[in-house]
Amino acid sequence: MEPKNLYTAADCVETGYGCALHNKVIVLSRQALPEDYRNQLFFCSGGNGANPNPIGRSVFLTSLSDGEQHRFFRSDVVGVLKPELLPESAKLQLSQIRPPNALPVERNEPKYSGYSFLPDGRYASGVWLCSEKEVMDYIEIQQPYQHRIMICDRDDFAVLELQEGKLLYPSEEAMEAFRQQEQQGGMTMT
Numbered sequence: 610m611e612p613k614n615l616y617t618a619a620d621c622v623e624t625g626y627g628c629a630l631h632n633k634v635i636v637l638s639r640q641a642l643p644e645d646y647r648n649q650l651f652f653c654s655g656g657n658g659a660n661p662n663p664i665g666r667s668v669f670l671t672s673l674s675d676g677e678q679h680r681f682f683r684s685d686v687v688g689v690l691k692p693e694l695l696p697e698s699a700k701l702q703l704s705q706i707r708p709p710n711a712l713p714v715e716r717n718e719p720k721y722s723g724y725s726f727l728p729d730g731r732y733a734s735g736v737w738l739c740s741e742k743e744v745m746d747y748i749e750i751q752q753p754y755q756h757r758i759m760i761c762d763r764d765d766f767a768v769l770e771l772q773e774g775k776l777l778y779p780s781e782e783a784m785e786a787f788r789q790q791e792q793q794g795g796m797t798m799t
Contacts, residue, residue, distance in 0.1 A: 613694075615639060616649045621688030630659040630668060630683075632750050634690045634703065637670070641685035648674035650690060650699050652750075654709040658683030671706055673699035692753040700725065700754055701733045708746035712739040721762060723747040725755040735761065741791065744769070 616636040618624045630653040637649050650673040657665020666682045704725035714737045721744050722735035738744050744760050751758050752774055760769040770778040
């Protein structure tokens, strides 16, 4: 899907101050952007304005055209983009975003890498993930928008794979056992 020239409220699944923006792809108003900046699609990583019925105004965003970090106001946001309208180029850029609050890889050893694939098999390089929580956060961010998600361990062996929201590997039973063990004191994905 090619990017549109102008995204409006009709392209959004949610609009208004009652919707949560955190960890979602949002549409920014064209009026809020510099005249020479054409992309309206951003990933929202947080800010006091990202909550439903926010008490603050700031939202922290990552451009899905160039990966640059920005700060805008909640009033600049049109709404949360319908996942099916996200263009392929933006999906590839989104796949490169580590979860907000992820541990810095400069001081922490990554345990996993996350990959997201387009239907034709194209993908961008993987992103480092330092914990099982970061893996689950990465999946939560990517799942509404990506065709296929794969998590690999440090040796680049697949430890988790989803396609169109369905778990392919490991089995549902193995994932449930992992969740239970994680709640009882921790376990690593293998």
